[in-house]
Amino acid sequence: MSTASIEELRSRTxxxxxxxxxxxxxxxxxxxxxxDAGLAWVHFPVGLGGLGAPxxxxxxxxxxxAAADAPDNDPRRIGIGLGMAAPTILRYGTAAxxxxxxxxxxTGEEVWCQLFSEPGAGSDLAALATRAVxxxxxxxxxxxxxxxxxxxxxxxxxxxxxxxxxxxxxxxGITYFVCDMTDPGVEVxxxxxxxxxxxxxxxxxxxxxxxxxxxxGAVGEGWQVAQTTLNNExxxxxxxxxxxxxxxxxxxxxxxxxxxxxxxxxxxxxxxKHWVDAEVLRLTGERLRQQLTVGQPGPEGAGTKLGxxxxxxxxxxxxxxxxxxxxxxxDDWTMVRPELVDFNGREAGYRYLxxxxxxxxxxxxxxxxxxxxERVLGLPAEPRTDKDVPWKDLAQ
Ligand SMILES: Cc1cc2nc3c(=O)[nH]c(=O)nc-3n(C[C@H](O)[C@H](O)[C@H](O)COP(=O)(O)OP(=O)(O)OC[C@H]3O[C@@H](n4cnc5c(N)ncnc54)[C@H](O)[C@@H]3O)c2cc1C
Numbered sequence: 001m002s003t004a005s006i007e008e009l010r011s012r013t014x015x016x017x018x019x020x021x022x023x024x025x026x027x028x029x030x031x032x033x034x035x036d037a038g039l040a041w042v043h044f045p046v047g048l049g050g051l052g053a054p055x056x057x058x059x060x061x062x063x064x065x066a067a068a069d070a071p072d073n074d075p076r077r078i079g080i081g082l083g084m085a086a087p088t089i090l091r092y093g094t095a096a097x098x099x100x101x102x103x104x105x106x107t108g109e110e111v112w113c114q115l116f117s118e119p120g121a122g123s124d125l126a127a128l129a130t131r132a133v134x135x136x137x138x139x140x141x142x143x144x145x146x147x148x149x150x151x152x153x154x155x156x157x158x159x160x161x162x163x164x165x166x167x168x169x170x171x172x173g174i175t176y177f178v179c180d181m182t183d184p185g186v187e188v189x190x191x192x193x194x195x196x197x198x199x200x201x202x203x204x205x206x207x208x209x210x211x212x213x214x215x216x217g218a219v220g221e222g223w224q225v226a227q228t229t230l231n232n233e234x235x236x237x238x239x240x241x242x243x244x245x246x247x248x249x250x251x252x253x254x255x256x257x258x259x260x261x262x263x264x265x266x267x268x269x270x271x272x273k274h275w276v277d278a279e280v281l282r283l284t285g286e287r288l289r290q291q292l293t294v295g296q297p298g299p300e301g302a303g304t305k306l307g308x309x310x311x312x313x314x315x316x317x318x319x320x321x322x323x324x325x326x327x328x329x330x331d332d333w334t335m336v337r338p339e340l341v342d343f344n345g346r347e348a349g350y351r352y353l354x355x356x357x358x359x360x361x362x363x364x365x366x367x368x369x370x371x372x373x374e375r376v377l378g379l380p381a382e383p384r385t386d387k388d389v390p391w392k393d394l395a396q
Contacts, residue, residue: 004042004053006060012037012051013064027071031107031244034065040106044090048102055292073108076340078286080151081105081112082379083236083279085159085178088229092217093177101157101178113155114233115146115179115203117227120396122148123367125161126170126223129396130205132162132177132223134174140164140177140215142185142208152188152201155181159229160210161222166392173391174222178214181393185209196333230363231301237362238305242282247313247348255322274315279391281307299375302368309358309365316352324350 008343016037020030032061034040035049042058044050065072075082078112082105097299104110123129130144142162152158158179165173179186185208190198219223245253256271258264285304320327343351359365386394 001338004038004051004057008053009039009042009053009057009061010064013039013061017065017068017070022068022070025071028107028109030071031073032103034070035103035106039065041086044102048090048098049106052385057291073106074340074369078105078108078111080114080155080159080238081110081157084114084229084233085157087111087232088159088176088216088225089178092230096213097178097216105118105157110156111151111154113149113151113158113181114229115149115152115158115160115205116229117148118145119147120349124363125226126174127391127394128161128174130160130162131166132164132210134212135209138212140210140212142177142179142205142210144205146203146205148191148200148361149188149203150200151339152181152203153190153198154339157181158203159216161226163391164219164222167390168220169388170386170391170394171223171359172220174226175219176216176222176225177210178207178216179208179210180214183208183210190335190337192335194355194356195350196330198335198337214247231299233362234305234368235292237358238259238285238301238303238308241285241289244279244282245343246282247278248312248319248321249275251351252315252319252322255319262324265316267322270318274311274318277307277311278315281311299371302363302371302376305362305373306365306368309355312355312358316348319350327352 016034020033022030025033031040038046038049038051039061040049041055042051042053042061043055045052086102086105089098089105092211093101101110105112115130116125116128116349118128118130128144130142130146132140132142135141138163142160144162146160149158158181160177160179161174162177163173164175167173181188185206187204187206188205189202190197191200193200223372252271281304286305288300288304291300327348327389329347331347341354343354370382374381
């Protein structure tokens with residue numbers, strides 16, 4: 001089946017439910033069966049958890065499964081795999097790579113992380129210094145340091161970009177790999193954040209041997225492959241589907257309704273503005289998802305990611321102000337290495353501090369404005385004097 005209609009999807013969903021009763025089937029077995037039935041992400045190809053169907057039809061499948069109380073994966077726990085690794089593997093992976101990685105990625109059996117940022121290469125990601133050198137036949141040896149790596153402590157696999165030719169200009173000598181986080185030479189050290197938690201890590205790579213069969217895309221074309229990851233990352237951070245008044249604006253609105261003693265006319269005006277902004281962002285995200293049904297995300301995702309970060313910081317700041325002294329209390333400073341970011345399940349103080357990272361992770365707001373200016377609006381580019389200089393000749 002290369003395309004599927006909504007009726008076919010519904011009947012497949014019902015068949016899945018009748019063959020695997022959600023009430024009695026082990027949740028992981030159910031997820032595996034769902035993947036094999038092509039109902040995991042219906043727009044993926046047949047055999048890879050999909051049916052080559054329009055992406056927009058996924059919502060009907062999800063609704064039917066939710067109504068039957070079927071187990072679901074936890075997209076927050078496997079966000080990097082779902083949002084970043086999977087679309088890149090789908091676009092650049094060989095058939096063998098796709099068959100090996102996509103199923104356990106989607107079911108959540110294998111968590112992924114992203115080894116992109118380095119101490120000297122964040123916004124200027126193409127400046128990265130981690131080296132991958134061909135050593136034995138069909139094997140690369142990788143040495144370097146990555147930083148701010150979310151979920152590295154729970155990940156089985158990592159998407160990794162490394163420099164394979166220092167004699168070329170910085171964008172050209174990069175290659176894209178998949179790194180096995182259990183391999184010798186991979187060391188993960190927690191980095192404690194402003195929230196007190198260590199949700200991200202430093203990752204030291206010392207003589208890590210990566211088989212050439214774990215390369216995604218051609219040697220030296222890692223920058224182009226990374227663009228697929230980065231464009232998808234912005235959409236996955238900023239373009240999540242939320243119901244009207246869902247997410248942060250919902251939490252704040254609930255407090256507003258239930259705590260009349262906190263209200264002032266000035267706060268009322270501000271809440272209304274945030275509410276409208278949240279709705280505009282929600283609808284913009286909806287439009288972006290509709291564009292996605294006909295192709296890969298383009299640079300427009302930068303707009304929703306930027307808007308999401310700004311709104312999250314405004315709303316969490318508003319919530320702390322609204323709650324006055326109560327907003328300043330902090331629930332738990334224990335140093336933990338959480339499996340996921342529990343934005344909504346914690347108190348206002350946690351949300352306020354965690355939202356600070358929203359304008360940094362997945363590309364800073366300044367860089368996203370540059371992307372919008374140059375690649376969406378077509379304004380003149382920033383001067384880049386190092387674009388054609390061999391990486392080895394740049395100031396390190
Ligand atoms: C919570 C969190 C989770 C993260 N998770 C991951 C992860 O899982 N994997 C991963 O690889 N990385 C991750 N990151 C790293 C993140 O992508 C980088 O921190 C980010 O790209 C910024 O890079 P930098 O920290 O090196 O800052 P820098 O690049 O040094 O930037 C410092 C400041 O200068 C500004 N700036 C830099 N260049 C320009 C320019 N040309 N024009 C205008 N302003 C500019 C930046 O916007 C920023 O404000 C995470 C970060 C956070 C906060």
